[in-house]
Amino acid sequence: MTVLWEPVRGAIDTFGIALGDDVTVVAHAASIDREVGSGDHHLVVIGPEVPAESAYELAEQLRIDRPAVGVVLLRHRLEVSVLTQALRSGIREVVQADDHAALVDAVRRSEALSARLGVAAGEPGSGGHVVTVFSAKGGVGKTTVAVNLAAHFATTGARTLLVDLDLMFGDVGISLQLPPTTSIMDLVSMTGHLDGQGLASVVQTHEATGLDVLVAPHDPADADRVPADLVSELIRLARSTYDYVVLDMPPSMPEHVLGAFDLSDLLVLVSTLDIPAVKNLRLAINTLDTLGAPQQNRLLVLNRADLKVGLSAKDVESAIGYPVSVGLPNTMSVPAASNRGVVLAVDEPKNPFATALREFADHKVRPRFGEEPTRNGSRRIGRRRRAK
Incomplete structure (x- = not known):
């Protein structure tokens, strides 16, 4: 009324x-x-x-x-x-x-x-889970993993926000074919006093999945205008509102990324079967270790894991120092889905990539937070539910 x-x-x-x-x-x-x-x-x-x-x-x-x-x-x-x-x-x-x-x-x-x-x-404020998806090299499928992971959470009952923190060249918005209306830039004037109404006013909802999305600035020149303090403030606020906050990171470690790492509950590291990607990720992990980031809160995703390129999953595990939590198969369905603005894990649930991604989400990520999937794929956690 x-x-x-x-x-x-x-x-x-x-x-x-x-x-x-x-x-x-x-x-x-x-x-x-x-x-x-x-x-x-x-x-x-x-x-x-x-x-x-x-x-x-x-x-x-x-x-x-x-x-x-x-x-x-x-x-x-x-x-x-x-x-x-x-x-x-x-x-x-x-x-x-x-x-x-x-x-x-x-x-x-x-x-x-x-x-x-x-x-x-009207929901409990005990706080959601912040899952950060990171790779130290572009082109390995980091955004694809972040989008599909977040969309799966959203479609199985979790109130989920996906934030594109690749402030210069973020692709989340275009991958989901969201209109270029609002972005994280619209929050800059609210730095220091950001509230739920301010955040909700710039979030867009992907209609097919119910996933809430905050996209990166539309102009790469605006990246430096987003304060690191705002990013941290945003993550803290989002955690109090959502069950899951999924962060899609740039392949670098500027100040706002380091701040996000400090607020993350789980770090999903993405690599492929090529030496530059593995080398850069190993260097990034060394940096995280130097900064004192918890080593136990990391999962390794190997994308395009079935390619025969002279490097194996065991080679990657040896170089990175972590076991591969999931190997995602190489498939042309991934770029095709992105070009159509759909989420493969939801649009083609029987696709091998979609199946592997859901298994990773339900049996590797959710157990980290004391959650378990039900038989129909929805979660069983006894917390907040998305309003119908």
């Missing part, structure tokens, strides 16, 4: 069609707290005649007291200064008052966001 704050009479006649049937009109801000306090209202639309400063003050209050309640601001003219201050205040959308189609879309987006925030607010 929606609260419309507009002191001018006849507001319901002007905006009623766009807002739907369940609308309560109030003329004063004092009435809003009573209405949203009932728990039935999840959206406040502030009319164009309400002074901007009053709108900002209300939004800031609701952001703290009732983060699941969305605020949409209507203005007669859209100005940059208004948009900037609205973002800082926690207003989700600013819409031109005479654009009723845009208002309908804004209401729909805000209601969907409130539903997600409402589910998160």
